[in-house]
Amino acid sequence: HVQLQESGPGLVKPSETLSLTCTVSGVSISSYYWTWIRQPPGKTLEWIGFIHYSGTTNYNPSLKSRVTMSLDTSKNQFSLKLSSVTAADTALYYCASEHNYGQFDYWGQGVLVTVSS
Amino acid sequence: QSALTQPPSASGSPGQSVTISCTGISSDYVSWYQQHPGKAPQLMIYEVSKRPSGVPDRFSGSKSGNTASLTVSGLQADDDADYYCCSPAGSLYVFGTGTKVTVL
Numbered sequence: 677h678v679q680l681q682e683s684g685p686g687l688v689k690p691s692e693t694l695s696l697t698c699t700v701s702g703v704s705i706s707s708y709y710w711t712w713i714r715q716p717p718g719k720t721l722e723w724i725g726f727i728h729y730s731g732t733t734n735y736n737p738s739l740k741s742r743v744t745m746s747l748d749t750s751k752n753q754f755s756l757k758l759s760s761v762t763a764a765d766t767a768l769y770y771c772a773s774e775h776n777y778g779q780f781d782y783w784g785q786g787v788l789v790t791v792s793s
Numbered sequence: 794q795s796a797l798t799q800p801p802s803a804s805g806s807p808g809q810s811v812t813i814s815c816t817g818i819s820s821d822y823v824s825w826y827q828q829h830p831g832k833a834p835q836l837m838i839y840e841v842s843k844r845p846s847g848v849p850d851r852f853s854g855s856k857s858g859n860t861a862s863l864t865v866s867g868l869q870a871d872d873d874a875d876y877y878c879c880s881p882a883g884s885l886y887v888f889g890t891g892t893k894v895t896v897l
Contacts, residue, residue, distance in 0.1 A: 720796055721826075721834065721877055723886040736885050738794075770833055777822040778879045778886050781845065783833040 678702040680771050680784035688765075688791050694758040698771030698784055705729055705747060708781075709774040710754040712745065714767040715786075722767075726774055727754055761791045794882050797889040804895040805868045813892045815861045815878035823861040825854060826888075828875045837876075838863060868896050 684696035698710070712724040725735035727745040735743045744757040758765060768788050772780040797817045805811040815823070823841045826834035836845050838854035841861065851866045861880070865872050873896040878889035 720891045721879075721888040723879075723888065734884060775839075777820075777840070778824045778881055779836065779839040780824070780826070780834070780879075781836055783835070786833055 678773070678782045680773065680782055682769060682771050682784045682787040684769075684787060684789070686788055686790060688761055688789060689793050690762055690791055691760055694756070694761050694765065694769075694789055694791075696756045696769055696771075696787060696789070698754050698756075700752045700754070700773075703773070705749055705752045705754065707773075710745075710747070711772045711774045711780060712756045713770045713772055713780070715770070716764075716767040724756065724758075763791050765789070766791045794885060794887050797878055797880060797887055799876075799878060799889040799892045801890070802893045802895065804897055806897045807868050807870065809868050810864060810866045811868060811894055812862050812864045813876055813878075813894070815863070815880075815889045816859060817887075818856065818859045818861050818878075818880050820881045821856075822881055823854065823856055824879045825852075825861075825863045826877045826879065827872075828877065830874075834877065865894065870896055872896055 679701045681699045688694045706729045709726040711726040727733045742759045747754045768786045770786045771784045773782045803811045825838040828834040841856045842854040853864045876892045
C-alpha cells in the first residue's frame with residue numbers, strides 16, 4: 677500500500693525559502709518519478725516539477741530559477757525547495773508519484789503553505 | 794503555458810451522464826483527476842482512455858483533435874466533485890481550469 681506524506685512549515689516569510697519533504701512508504705523511491713504539484717486556494721493545479729532517482733530533474737519553466745528538488749534514498753524521501761517566495765506562492769502543496777506521462781498515481785494529503793510576514 | 798480550458802460547471806441527475814471537455818491538448822497523453830473538497834486529487838483516467846485499477850467503468854475518456862473528454866455515466870452522489878484534465882505541453886505538464894460537477 678503506497679503512501680506519501682508531506683511535511684514542512686505551514687508559514688514562510690516573504691523572500692525566504694520554502695522547504696518541504698515527502699516521505700514515501702510502500703514502494704522504493706528508486707521507482708517512478710517523484711513530483712510536486714501545488715494548488716492556490718480556489719484555483720487549479722500547477723505542476724512544479726519532478727525528480728527521478730537517477731538524479732534527473734525537470735522543473736516548470738515559470739519556477740525553474742527558484743526550484744530545487746532532491747532525493748534521500750536512505751530515508752525514502754524527496755524534497756522541494758522554493759526560494760524567494762512571495763504571496764503568490766501561497767498554496768496547498770502536494771507530492772505525488774508519476775508512473776508515466778502525467779499519470780500521477782499516488783498523492784500525499786497536501787500541506788498548506790502560507791507566505792506572510 | 795496557460796491552463797487547458799474546461800467548462801466551469803456541469804450537472805446531471807443521478808443515473809444520467811455528464812461529459813466534460815478539455816481543449817488545448819497538444820499531446821497523445823491525457824489524464825483526468827477527481828478532487829473532493831479538502832482531499833487530494835485522484836487519478837481517474839490516464840493515456841486518454843485507460844482506467845486505473847479500482848476506478849469504475851462508469852468513467853470513460855476520449856480525445857479528438859486538440860480536445861479531450863471525460864464522460865461519467867450513471868451519475869452517483871459521490872461523483873459530485875471537481876475534475877481536472879492534465880496533459881504534457883512541451884517540457885512541462887499543464888492542468889485544466891477545472892470543472893465542478895454537481896449531482897442534482
